Amino acid sequence: MCATRPEVPADRxxxxxxxxxxxxxxxxxxxxxxxERTHGGAGIVLLGIPTRGVPLARRLAARIGxxxxxxxxxxxxxxxxxxxxLRLRPxxxxxxxxxxxxxxxxxxxxxxxxxxxxxxxxxxxxxxxxDLGRPRAxxxxxxxxxxxRELPIRADYVGKNLPTSQRExxxxxxxxxxxxxxxxxxxxxxxx
Amino acid sequence: xxxxxxxxxxxxxxxxxxxxxxxxxxxxGAAGAADILxxxxxxxxxxxxxxxxxxxxxxxxxxxxxxxxVDLHAHLREPGREDAETVETGxxxxxxxxxxxxxxxxxxxxxxxxxxxxxxxxxxxRAAGHCDVQPVGAVSAGLAGARLAELGTMADSAxxxxxxxxxxxCVADPLLMRRxxxxxxxxxxxxxxHAQDPRLTEGAQLNEGEVSGRLGLAGxxxxxxxxxxxRDCLLAAHVGSALHVCHVSTAxxxxxxxxxxxxxWPVTAEVTPHxxxxxxxxxxxxxxxxxxNPPLRTAADVAxxxxxxxxxxxxxxxxxxxxxxxxxxETAWPEAAPGMIGLETALRAVQRAMVDTGLLDWGGxxxxxxxxxxxxxxxxxxxxxxxxxxxxxxxxYDPAAxxxxxxxxASKSRNTxxxxxxxxxxxxxxxLRGVPTVLDGMPA
Amino acid sequence: xxxxxxxxxxxSRADALLVLDTAEELAGLADRPIKKLPTLRGRxxxxxxxxxxxxTRISFEAAAKRLSADVINFSAKGSxxxxxxxxxxxxxxxxxxxxxAVVIRHGASGAAHRLAGWVRGSVVNAGxxxxxxPTQALLDAFTIxxxxxxxxxxxxxxxxxxxxxxxxxxxxxxxxxxLLLSALGAEVTLAAPPTLLPLAVESWPCSVRYDLDGELxxxxxxxxxxxxxxxxxxxxxxxxxxxxxxxGLDAARMARLPGHAIVMxxxxxxxxxxxxxxxxxxxxxxxxxxxxNGVTIRMAVLYLLLGGTxxxxxxx
Numbered sequence: 001m002c003a004t005r006p007e008v009p010a011d012r013x014x015x016x017x018x019x020x021x022x023x024x025x026x027x028x029x030x031x032x033x034x035x036e037r038t039h040g041g042a043g044i045v046l047l048g049i050p051t052r053g054v055p056l057a058r059r060l061a062a063r064i065g066x067x068x069x070x071x072x073x074x075x076x077x078x079x080x081x082x083x084x085x086l087r088l089r090p091x092x093x094x095x096x097x098x099x100x101x102x103x104x105x106x107x108x109x110x111x112x113x114x115x116x117x118x119x120x121x122x123x124x125x126x127x128x129x130x131d132l133g134r135p136r137a138x139x140x141x142x143x144x145x146x147x148x149r150e151l152p153i154r155a156d157y158v159g160k161n162l163p164t165s166q167r168e169x170x171x172x173x174x175x176x177x178x179x180x181x182x183x184x185x186x187x188x189x190x191x192x
Numbered sequence: 193x194x195x196x197x198x199x200x201x202x203x204x205x206x207x208x209x210x211x212x213x214x215x216x217x218x219x220x221g222a223a224g225a226a227d228i229l230x231x232x233x234x235x236x237x238x239x240x241x242x243x244x245x246x247x248x249x250x251x252x253x254x255x256x257x258x259x260x261x262v263d264l265h266a267h268l269r270e271p272g273r274e275d276a277e278t279v280e281t282g283x284x285x286x287x288x289x290x291x292x293x294x295x296x297x298x299x300x301x302x303x304x305x306x307x308x309x310x311x312x313x314x315x316x317x318r319a320a321g322h323c324d325v326q327p328v329g330a331v332s333a334g335l336a337g338a339r340l341a342e343l344g345t346m347a348d349s350a351x352x353x354x355x356x357x358x359x360x361x362c363v364a365d366p367l368l369m370r371r372x373x374x375x376x377x378x379x380x381x382x383x384x385x386h387a388q389d390p391r392l393t394e395g396a397q398l399n400e401g402e403v404s405g406r407l408g409l410a411g412x413x414x415x416x417x418x419x420x421x422x423r424d425c426l427l428a429a430h431v432g433s434a435l436h437v438c439h440v441s442t443a444x445x446x447x448x449x450x451x452x453x454x455x456x457w458p459v460t461a462e463v464t465p466h467x468x469x470x471x472x473x474x475x476x477x478x479x480x481x482x483x484x485n486p487p488l489r490t491a492a493d494v495a496x497x498x499x500x501x502x503x504x505x506x507x508x509x510x511x512x513x514x515x516x517x518x519x520x521x522e523t524a525w526p527e528a529a530p531g532m533i534g535l536e537t538a539l540r541a542v543q544r545a546m547v548d549t550g551l552l553d554w555g556g557x558x559x560x561x562x563x564x565x566x567x568x569x570x571x572x573x574x575x576x577x578x579x580x581x582x583x584x585x586x587x588x589y590d591p592a593a594x595x596x597x598x599x600x601x602a603s604k605s606r607n608t609x610x611x612x613x614x615x616x617x618x619x620x621x622x623x624l625r626g627v628p629t630v631l632d633g634m635p636a
Numbered sequence: 637x638x639x640x641x642x643x644x645x646x647x648s649r650a651d652a653l654l655v656l657d658t659a660e661e662l663a664g665l666a667d668r669p670i671k672k673l674p675t676l677r678g679r680x681x682x683x684x685x686x687x688x689x690x691x692t693r694i695s696f697e698a699a700a701k702r703l704s705a706d707v708i709n710f711s712a713k714g715s716x717x718x719x720x721x722x723x724x725x726x727x728x729x730x731x732x733x734x735x736x737a738v739v740i741r742h743g744a745s746g747a748a749h750r751l752a753g754w755v756r757g758s759v760v761n762a763g764x765x766x767x768x769x770p771t772q773a774l775l776d777a778f779t780i781x782x783x784x785x786x787x788x789x790x791x792x793x794x795x796x797x798x799x800x801x802x803x804x805x806x807x808x809x810x811x812x813x814x815l816l817l818s819a820l821g822a823e824v825t826l827a828a829p830p831t832l833l834p835l836a837v838e839s840w841p842c843s844v845r846y847d848l849d850g851e852l853x854x855x856x857x858x859x860x861x862x863x864x865x866x867x868x869x870x871x872x873x874x875x876x877x878x879x880x881x882x883x884g885l886d887a888a889r890m891a892r893l894p895g896h897a898i899v900m901x902x903x904x905x906x907x908x909x910x911x912x913x914x915x916x917x918x919x920x921x922x923x924x925x926x927x928x929n930g931v932t933i934r935m936a937v938l939y940l941l942l943g944g945t946x947x948x949x950x951x952x
Contacts (some may be wrong), residue, residue, distance in 0.1 A: 078661065081675040081939075090637055091944035093654060094661040131670040306939030397745075405834030408767030408808060410747035413835075522724045526765065624835030 014186025050095030119153035214559035259576025260292025260585030272301025443496035480528030515605030794821030802861030
C-alpha cells in the first residue's frame with residue numbers, strides 16, 4: 001500500500017507481542033539459520049519486499065556480514081504489478097525494484113518480508129522474480145508468521161510464530177520506517 | 193386546423209388581462225386589468241364588463257396581454273432541409289412561443305432568390321395556419337455574394353418581400369452592399385446584414401478570447417462583426433437607405449449602432465435571446481449545442497447588449513431560430529453545425545434577461561418583440577397596439593408561472609442551449625386574427 | 637477518482653508526480669530479459685487514431701502490450717469513419733467491443749471530451765486538434781527531471797526555467813506543457829512572433845517574449861515546436877527564411893545556452909527550419925530519449941487508469 005501511515009502511539013495500535021530486544025534476537029537467529037542452510041551463504045541474494053521487508057533484508061545482510069565477513073548482495077523486489085487483488089481498489093503506487101549488480105540467475109534468492117499471512121504477497125513475489133531471471137532456489141524469511149495461509153506457501157525462516165484470529169491486525173514497526181521497533185497486535189474487526 | 197382569419201370565427205372574450213402597451217414615449221407599462229373582446233378577426237372592444245352571450249370566455253386573470261410577437265429572423269428550413277424543420281413544425285413552435293408572424297430566412301435549398309421560392313414558402317405558411325410567414329428574399333443570387341438577386345420581382349410577388357438578407361453569409365463585397373441598399377429604396381425595402389468579415393473568420397469556431405485560446409478552438413474576433421457594422425452604417429447613411437443589423441453580438445457593435453442612430457441614420461438592429469443570456473465559457477465542455485454564428489461572447493458583451501436593448505439602441509429581439517438534426521450536433525465541435533432553436537423559449541428568455549432584472553417592463557417587451565419588428569418588417573396588421581379596430585393578433589403570457597425546465601417542444605429539432613435549464617414564465621394562449629393557435633400552452 | 641486523462645489541467649502537482657514516480661519504477665523494464673508485466677492482462681486498449689501518427693500510436697501500443705493488455709488499432713483511413721460514420725457511432729461500436737480504454741487522436745479540438753461522454757471505459761487524449769496532448773507533456777516533464785535531477789523520485793521541477801519556442805497558437809503540445817510544467821513548479825516562457833500566440837495568452841501561467849535570443853542564457857530547457865510551413869500562406873510569418881532566422885535554434889544560438897541546458901522537440905522535426913541538424917544531433921538534444929520515455933510514461937498512465945479501479949486520489 002502506498003499511503004503513509006500517520007504516526008499513532010503504540011498503545012492505540014495494539015499490544016506489543018515483540019519488543020525491540022526480541023526482534024534483534026530473532027534477526028540474529030535467522031541470520032545464523034540462513035548461513036547454516038546455505039552452506040555459509042554462498043551465492044545468496046537477499047531481496048526485501050517493500051515496504052518493511054527492505055530494511056529487514058538490509059539488517060540481515062549486515063549481520064551476515066558481521067558474522068562471516070561476507071558481503072551479501074541485497075536489494076528490493078516490488079510485487080505490486082503482480083498482485084491478484086489490484087482491481088479491488090484504485091491503482092497503487094509502485095515500490096522500488098532494485099536488483100544487485102550480480103542479478104539473480106543461478107543464485108539462491110532469499111525473499112524477506114515482515115509478515116506472512118495469506119501467502120498471496122509471496123506468490124506475487126515468485127511471479128515477479130520469474131520475470132527477472134532464473135534463480136537456482138528461492139527461500140523465504142519472515143519476521144512474523146501469523147497463520148491463515150490461503151495458498152500452499154511456507155517460510156523457511158521465521159522470527160516468531162504468532163497464532164492470530166482473522167479479526168486481529170498485526171503491525172510491524174521498524175526504526176527505519178516508523179522510528180521504533182515493535183510488533184503489535186490490535187483489532188479493528190476487519191480482515192485485511 | 194382551420195386557416196387563420198376565417199370569417200365567422202368564434203367570438204372570444206379575454207377577461208381580466210393586464211395589457212402591455214408599447215407607448216410612443218417609452219413603455220407605459222402594464223396597465224390595470226381589462227377585458228378584450230375579439231370578433232370577426234379584429235379587436236372589437238377593450239374595456240371592462242364586456243361580457244355578452246354566445247362568447248367563449250378565456251379567464252386571463254394575472255396574465256399579460258401582448259400584441260402578437262413578430263420574429264424578424266428565423267430559419268424554417270423548408271424547402272430543402274425538412275429533416276430539421278418544416279414550415280408546419282416551425283410555425284407551430286412559433287405560435288407556442290407567442291408569435292403571430294415570423295420572417296423566414298432565405299438560405300433554404302433552393303435559395304429563396306426568386307419569386308417562385310418565396311411564394312412557395314408564403315403558401316406553405318398560409319396552409320399551415322399557425323402564424324403568418326413572411327419570406328425574406330436573398331440579397332445575392334444563390335447567396336454567392338456576386339450579383340444581386342431579383343429583388344424587385346420578389347417584392348412584387350404574392351409574398352410581397354420587403355426584407356432581404358443573405359443571412360448565413362455576409363454580403364462582404366462593399367460595392368454589392370451599396371447597390372443592394374440603393375436598389376431597395378424603390379419599394380421601401382430593407383437590407384438585413386449578417387455582419388461577419390469572411391477573411392477574419394476563416395475556420396472560426398468560438399469567440400476569440402481567453403476561452404478559445406484555452407480550448408484550442410479557432411477564434412471569431414469581435415472586430416470581424418464590428419468592422420462590417422460600421423461600414424454598412426456609413427453606406428446606409430451615404431445612400432439614404434434602410435439597414436438592419438442581424439443578431440448583434442458584441443458591445444462594440446452596439447456602440448457603433450448607437451453612434452449611427454445619434455446621427456439620424458436609417459439603421460435598425462436585433463439581438464437574439466441567447467446573446468442576452470449566455471457566454472462563451474459554456475463551450476468548456478465542447479458541447480456543440482452552444483456553437484452558434486455569431487458566437488456567444490463575454491459577460492461584458494451580454495451586459496452591454498441588455499443595456500442597448502433597454503434604451504432602444506437595439507430595436508428588437510429576433511430569435512435566429514436555427515434547427516439542426518441530432519447528427520449535426522453529436523460530433524466534435526469543429527465539425528458541428530452552428531445554430532440554436534429559440535422560437536418557443538424566446539419570451540421566457542427575455543423575461544429572465546430583461547424583465548426580471550428590471551431593465552425592461554412589459555410595455556417595453558411589447559415594443560421590442562412586436563411593435564418595432566413589425567415596423568422594420570413593414571408588416572401591416574401586426575405589432576399592436578391592442579386597441580379596438582386592430583387585427584386580433586395577441587399573446588397571453590403568465591410571468592408568474594414557476595421557473596420550469598426547458599423541455600422538448602413542437603420544433604423538429606432539439607438543439608436548444610437552454611435544455612434542462614429553468615426559465616420563468618409560460619405562454620398561455622396565442623390568437624392569430626381572432627383564431628386561437630395556442631390555448632392553455634398547447635396547440636389549439 | 638479520475639477515469640480519463642484528457643487535459644494536463646486534470647492533473648494536480650501530486651497527480652503529476654505520481655505519474656512521473658510510477659514511470660521511474662517502470663523504466664527499468666526495458667533492461668530486463670522479459671519486458672512484460674501481467675498487470676493489464678485481460679484488459680482491452682483501443683487505439684482510435686483519426687489522424688496519421690505512426691510514432692504516437694506505436695508508443696501507446698508498446699506501452700499497453702508491455703502491461704499484457706490486448707491492443708486493437710483503429711485508424712481512420714479506409715475505415716467506416718472515412719465513409720462518414722460519426723464519432724458517436726464509432727464510440728458506440730467500441731463500447732460494444734468492450735474497450736477498457738480508448739486512446740484517441742483526432743483532428744478536432746474537444747474530440748476526447750466528446751468521446752468520454754459516450755464510452756464507459758477510460759479515455760486517454762493522444763492529441764485533439766490544437767487543444768492538448770497530455771502524455772506528451774508528461775514525457776517531456778519526465779525527460780527534464782531525468783536529465784536535470786537524475787530522476788529523483790518525488791522531485792518536482794521547481795525553479796527550472798523552460799522556454800517553449802514556436803507556433804504556440806496551433807500547438808497542443810505547448811498548451812499541455814504550459815499547464816503541466818507550471819503545476820510542477822517550473823518557470824515557463826513562450827517565445828514566438830505575436831501572430832503565433834493566442835490572443836489571451838497573458839492569462840496563461842507563463843511569461844511571453846517576442847525575442848528568443850534574450851531568453852537563451854537564462855534557459856535550463858529549450859523546447860522547440862514544429863512549425864508548419866503552410867502557416868506562411870495564411871500570413872502568420874512572411875517566409876520560412878525569416879522565421880528560421882528569428883526563431884530557429886541553430887548552432888550559434890545553442891552555444892549561448894548554459895552548460896547544463898537541454899534541447900527538446902516533440903517531433904517530427906523540420907530540420908533546418910526550427911532546429912538545425914547539428915543541434916538536433918547534439919548531446920544536449922533529448923529527442924531520442926523522449927521517444928523511449930514516451931513508452932514508459934504511457935505505461936504509467938495506462939497502469940494508473942486501468943490497473944486498479946481508477947486513478948487514485950493522491951494525498952495533498
